[in-house]
Every structure is written in C-alpha cells, then in structure tokens.
Amino acid sequence: MEEIRSAMEQHVDQVADLVQKLSSELRSSLRPAADNFLGFFHAIDWTEPWLIGLLAFHGVLLIVTLASRKHVNFQFSLFLLALAGVYFAENLNKILARNWRRFATQNYFDPHGIFLSALWSGPLLVISMIILINTLFTLCYQIVRWKRAELRHRARLSHNKED
Structure with a gap:
C-alpha cells in the first residue's frame, strides 16, 4: 500500500x-x-477619416445584421456580401496599396495584407458568424414548429378515426 x-x-x-x-x-x-x-x-492613426469611416461602416453593418435577424433572405444576402468582401480582400489590398497616398497619411497595406485582414476581413467574418449562428437558431426554431404541427396533425387524424 x-x-x-x-x-x-x-x-x-x-x-x-x-x-x-x-x-x-x-x-x-x-x-x-x-x-x-x-x-x-x-x-495606427485612428483619427484618419477613412479609418473612422471603415469602423463606422462595420458598426452600421453590425446594427443592420442584428436588426434584421428575423429576415432570413436579407440575412442570407448580407452573409454572401460579407463573405464576398473577405474573398476580395486580397485584390482590395493591392488596389489600396497602390493608391494609399490619396486617402491616408501612411501606407498601411503591406504585401501580406495583415492590416486589411485585421480591420476589414476580421469584422466581416465576425458578422458572418453572427448571421450563421442566427440562421442555425432560426432553423432549430422552425424544426420545432414543424414537428409540433406534425404532432397536432397526427393527433387530429387519430381523433377523427376514433369518431
């Protein structure tokens, strides 16, 4: 022991x-x-107008996403647009890297796209996940409603057979 x-x-x-x-x-x-x-x-110089606009865009998009949570078709469109924004982030980074002097005080757009990934793609992916989670909850709710309706229908059928 x-x-x-x-x-x-x-x-x-x-x-x-x-x-x-x-x-x-x-x-x-x-x-x-x-x-x-x-x-x-x-x-990052957070006082640059284009950065403030980008953050405001993501804020408005988040508010629209949350406000439209009961509109499945609109949410699906938003989901596709957000994912398209992530998909085209590399091309957007190249364009912005060539033209940064027109709107920014410094070049934030490195060849690897770290800045754009953090401030463009990251929030879009978070919003996409919110939409996806909302869609899953909506689908679960619809399945429960459908199953209840099916059970009520079966109960009515069995009640009618007894009469």
Whole structure:
C-alpha cells in the first residue's frame, strides 16, 4: 500500500511540474503576441477619416445584421456580401496599396495584407458568424414548429378515426 501511495505522490509531483512548465511557457509565448498587438494598435492613426469611416461602416453593418435577424433572405444576402468582401480582400489590398497616398497619411497595406485582414476581413467574418449562428437558431426554431404541427396533425387524424 505504501508503494502505491509513493507512486501516486511521484505522479502528482510530475504532473504539477508539467503544469507549471506549460503555464510558464504559455505566459512567455503570449507576451510577444500581446506586445505585437499593442504595437500594431499604436502604429495606427485612428483619427484618419477613412479609418473612422471603415469602423463606422462595420458598426452600421453590425446594427443592420442584428436588426434584421428575423429576415432570413436579407440575412442570407448580407452573409454572401460579407463573405464576398473577405474573398476580395486580397485584390482590395493591392488596389489600396497602390493608391494609399490619396486617402491616408501612411501606407498601411503591406504585401501580406495583415492590416486589411485585421480591420476589414476580421469584422466581416465576425458578422458572418453572427448571421450563421442566427440562421442555425432560426432553423432549430422552425424544426420545432414543424414537428409540433406534425404532432397536432397526427393527433387530429387519430381523433377523427376514433369518431
């Protein structure tokens, strides 16, 4: 019995060491990511009119998405438009990279499209996920309604057979 207790204590100590190492690695790995994000955030001049317009566009699109949650066809169109915006982000990045002097004070449009992915595609994907989740809830609700109607219909049929 003492051997089992000793083995269990050794195992618990090993697991505790592994958890501590994993925790310290995660903390050290997340620090550069957080620093990169803060650097990215501070490198952007948020007072530029086109950036304010872009953020306002995403805000209005989110409000329209939430307000139209009961209109499935409109939401489907919005979903397709949002995904089309993400699909054409690379082409949009190339166009904006060539013409940035016309509307911005600095070139935000790197060849990899990081900026546009974060500020254009990211919000569009979030809005698309909101629409998708809303559609799934709507479908579940419709299935429940259909099944209830089917059960009521069967109950009426069986009631009519008894008469």
